[in-house]
Amino acid sequence: MSFNSLGLSEALLKAVSKQGYTTPSPIQQKAIPLILEGKDVLASAQTGTGKTAGFTLPMLQKLSQGQQMRKRPIRALVLTPTRELAAQVHNNVKAYSEFLDIRSAVIFGGVNQRPQVATIRNGVDILIATPGRLIDLQSQGLLSLAKIEILVLDEADRMLDMGFLRDIKKIIGLMPTRRQNLLFSATFSKEIKKLAGEFLHHPVLVEATPENSTVDAIEQKVYRVAKALKTGLIIKLISEGNWQQVLVFTRTKHGANKLCKKMIAAGISAAAIHGNKSQGARTKALAGFKSNKVRVLVATDIAARGLDIPLLPHVVNFELPNISEDYVHRIGRTGRAGASGEAVSLVCGEERGYLRDIEKLIGFKIPIEIVEGFEPDPNAPSTPPKKKQNQRNSRRSNSKNTKPKSKNSGKSNDNNSSGSSKRSGRNRNRNRNRNRRNNDNRG
Numbered sequence: 001m002s003f004n005s006l007g008l009s010e011a012l013l014k015a016v017s018k019q020g021y022t023t024p025s026p027i028q029q030k031a032i033p034l035i036l037e038g039k040d041v042l043a044s045a046q047t048g049t050g051k052t053a054g055f056t057l058p059m060l061q062k063l064s065q066g067q068q069m070r071k072r073p074i075r076a077l078v079l080t081p082t083r084e085l086a087a088q089v090h091n092n093v094k095a096y097s098e099f100l101d102i103r104s105a106v107i108f109g110g111v112n113q114r115p116q117v118a119t120i121r122n123g124v125d126i127l128i129a130t131p132g133r134l135i136d137l138q139s140q141g142l143l144s145l146a147k148i149e150i151l152v153l154d155e156a157d158r159m160l161d162m163g164f165l166r167d168i169k170k171i172i173g174l175m176p177t178r179r180q181n182l183l184f185s186a187t188f189s190k191e192i193k194k195l196a197g198e199f200l201h202h203p204v205l206v207e208a209t210p211e212n213s214t215v216d217a218i219e220q221k222v223y224r225v226a227k228a229l230k231t232g233l234i235i236k237l238i239s240e241g242n243w244q245q246v247l248v249f250t251r252t253k254h255g256a257n258k259l260c261k262k263m264i265a266a267g268i269s270a271a272a273i274h275g276n277k278s279q280g281a282r283t284k285a286l287a288g289f290k291s292n293k294v295r296v297l298v299a300t301d302i303a304a305r306g307l308d309i310p311l312l313p314h315v316v317n318f319e320l321p322n323i324s325e326d327y328v329h330r331i332g333r334t335g336r337a338g339a340s341g342e343a344v345s346l347v348c349g350e351e352r353g354y355l356r357d358i359e360k361l362i363g364f365k366i367p368i369e370i371v372e373g374f375e376p377d378p379n380a381p382s383t384p385p386k387k388k389q390n391q392r393n394s395r396r397s398n399s400k401n402t403k404p405k406s407k408n409s410g411k412s413n414d415n416n417s418s419g420s421s422k423r424s425g426r427n428r429n430r431n432r433n434r435n436r437r438n439n440d441n442r443g
């Protein structure tokens with residue numbers, strides 16, 4: 001199939017061809033005609049599937065065909081969970097609208113609002129925003145959503161994880177009820193389905209990849225290793241494997257900083273990206289990594305969400321995520337748009353439970369290797385520290401409707417998880433969300 005058969009205008013086909021795309025990706029093939037028809041769409045698509053063009057191209061076509069108002073009110077809104085994703089989507093919108101008379105802008109927190117406000121005042125057709133800054137500017141009377149025709153929720157699962165549900169509902173309440181709604185999410189929890197049920201009108205379900213499946217092109221591997229030897233092992237893998245562009249995930253911001261320093265001490269150029277870093281530092285780290293000046297980018301989950309780094313060859317889980325779905329998101333950073341990639345996880349004794357949960361979710365056993373000199377510690381505890389376990393349980397109850405693949409996977413390994421009351425589970429979720437909101441890169 002070619003882009004010509006999707007019903008897109010000449011101006012858009014020209015822009016697509018300028019990007020070097022020849023064939024629409026599966027999500028683009030399915031979503032573009034439906035969006036052009038004006039349908040609400042509920043799409044299951046991982047980052048890396050080409051979903052941004054999947055909603056941006058038809059959105060641009062509809063807006064450019066619609067009535068152009070002199071003052072250019074905001075007619076389309078794309079909400080994203082993180083600043084980096086917002087910036088990325090805006091770059092795509094700019095590239096695809098090069099040959100159209102469409103103006104776009106991006107707004108997010110952590111930077112001065114004045115230039116953002118000035119751009120909006122000049123009139124924009126499409127606004128890409130993180131929820132926090134959007135509500136902030138709206139409540140100051142600096143923008144209006146009264147003329148919205150199309151709403152896109154990008155990476156909706158992550159927005160809910162970050163505690164944006166109330167903000168999303170508030171934002172939706174500021175828009176006209178008659179509008180087209182598009183919801184993109186990599187995973188489908190009960191909460192996502194509920195959200196979709198509340199604000200999508202007779203949505204068409206579009207699936208680009210099976211739920212929670214990991215991209216086929218990604219080679220996955222687990223290194224069993226003692227906790228204290230992880231730093232030595234990762235440095236060995238990167239140096240001896242001559243890996244030139246490596247995205248490394250740690251569970252905490254402190255862990256990211258510490259690992260980054262050790263990499264630099266070992267002569268490997270590295271930068272960290274997480275919610276405690278200023279927006280300037282994050283942008284610089286990402287730019288350095290993309291341009292190959294920085295070999296290793298050490299990131300926490302939320303900061304790394306949605307980053308589009310084309311053809312990323314190596315992803316390393318320095319620690320496994322305690323939330324299995326995050327594993328799918330993390331390794332989605334490699335093997336993008338059909339390219340091959342390698343995802344490696346360093347697993348110590350106390351993470352074995354996390355590994356089991358991940359394997360249940362993805363539906364297969366990840367091959368294990370042990371490197372001589374970096375063996376696992378036979379005396380290591382096999383369960384994670386108590387605090388983390390609680391967090392995991394609360395999240396499990398939160399995302400239990402995410403369809404696992406294996407027949408056992410609906411059951412918890414852990415008796416505690418079902419023992420806690422619903423209310424305390426909800427409170428824990430609320431606290432967790434609040435912590436994430438406070439600590440990481442909210443807009």
Ligand code: AMP
Binds near residue numbers: 025046051310
């Ligand atoms: P996304 O899932 O939207 O983050 O896109 C992932 C990457 O795929 C981006 O670098 C896009 O530029 C690229 N891409 C999107 N559509 C296509 C296509 N049809 N052919 C080749 N690459 C594409």
